[in-house]
Amino acid sequence: MKIAVCMKQVPAKDAPLRINEAATWVREGDLSFETNEPDAFALEEALRLKEKHGGEVVVVSLGPERVRQVIKEGLAKGAERAIHIRDEEFYTLDPLQMAAALAGAVREEKFDLLLTGLQSDDHGFGQTGVVLAELLGLPHATIIMEIEVQNGRVRVKRELEAGWFQWIELPLPAVLTIQSGINKPRYASLKGIMAAKKKEIRDVKRADVLPPDQVATQATKRIYVPEKAKQTEFLQGTPKEAVAKLLEKLKHEARIL
């Protein structure tokens, strides 16, 4: 099986965000980055499928130079090679453009299966995988918690709302978007890290994969820190003092305890 995994790099969960001057993105210079969480689960799932059914895993990433870190991590964990769509201004792309760039990079490769995380922790569009499927003319299923491959088809367990699930069968090739928690992602071994150094990373430019007539269909006017929906009262002091204030508030203000 030839499997592609789309992986994104996003600001680390606890990274304090500061908005850039143009109010279009955050100041990247201040930030540490990590692999988008569901994408790490998608990679692990791809590696397990390869180990079971044979084939290769190719990491596909769109973003600036820093994305190399995610790619190298993927190669160290066991992916065979990678495609890096280099784009310093990836954040200006709308979801259709992002998916079109990914589609442009993978179309000729004829993958059997393409995996993405179900959404990214930065833009949070939650649609790249589905749009990628549409642009490639492939069937898809989203928010996947289990994958079984048999005879040119996949049977997948899709998460529904409020604790419900559903099994769905799809012909291959197909695109699946992976939910966090589907597996336990492995750590890269020292051997894997060494081996990754010799693996192929194909660099492509945005212009190579994104047709110029694919214009944005939604535009960011500005990004900003939201005004608080609630007025939070912060309780100061030592833990003991803060807790005493809290109990006082809950008894006499909120009248709960």
Added chain:
Amino acid sequence: MAEAILVVAEQKQGQLNRQSWETLVAGQQLAETRQAPLAAVLLGKGIAALAEELAAKKTDEVWLVEHDLLEAYTPDGYAAALRQLIQQLQPVLVLLPHTYQVRDFAPKLAASFQRSLISDCIGLGGDSKQTVFVRQMFQGKVNVDVVPAGDPPHFASFQAGAFRADALKEGERKAAIKQAEVELAADQIRSKPEAPFREAKQAVDLSQAEIIVAVGRGIKSPENLDLANRLAALLGAEVGASRPICDEGWLPMERQIGSSGQTVAPKLYLALGISGAIQHVVGMKGARTVVAVNKDANAPIFEVADYGIVGDLFEVVPALIEALEKGS
């Protein structure tokens, strides 16, 4: 219906979900601001009674798309049927509830028109000419104002709770119900869905709990859950969790609160070491009083908290337990 706004309602097992009504509220507001006609559409089979429910609300027409191939949801079937209706009606805006089902087909539908979905919106702005969609980025830490670019139709979905279903306006008279004719063939539908099922028998019903002690990543290890359990016992509370805790198997799935778990509305919600990602907040923002304990003063959970303690939960919670034990 030129310039119209089309709301896609969602039904399951003969019921319209709450998010459909919330999205209809968004549609009603936009129709008023833009002085545009409003239509709603419902897909499925044997759903005429639900169309009547929609038609009673303030809207100009209700479209009913019934077909054998729409009885069970598939992204291919829904996208193809809606595509035909949209080509026929030519609305300027198509609004959808941001449910798991919509996340599955709406991006495909939009892409088939060479558009992208303005997804998971939490509010609306702008004027009669241009609508501004407010959505969140970076797990709810940042808001973004988005405007559609290029020619219509444009597509947007709304987060649960973005609008209040009780703000829904009743119609002065019943809206016209129209049957849409769509052509669907079985071989267009590539995926074969099986019947939905539930894994856990819902032993705990968190939606009925008066007080919930909820834990997140900050709890660090399953051994530390004992702290939450002791606090919950003292408060007569149920223990809930954000997704990562249940993914790790530290607590069973039925205790998960958020978009993929339970939606709760207790009197008191204590969020311990929960950062407050959108997916979690969606499930608990209906709580009357929210207390958040987190090391990170910028954690988005504080956006929805009434009382906040910035600190180490391993110091704060034991202090709280001690105070409660003394008090009782």
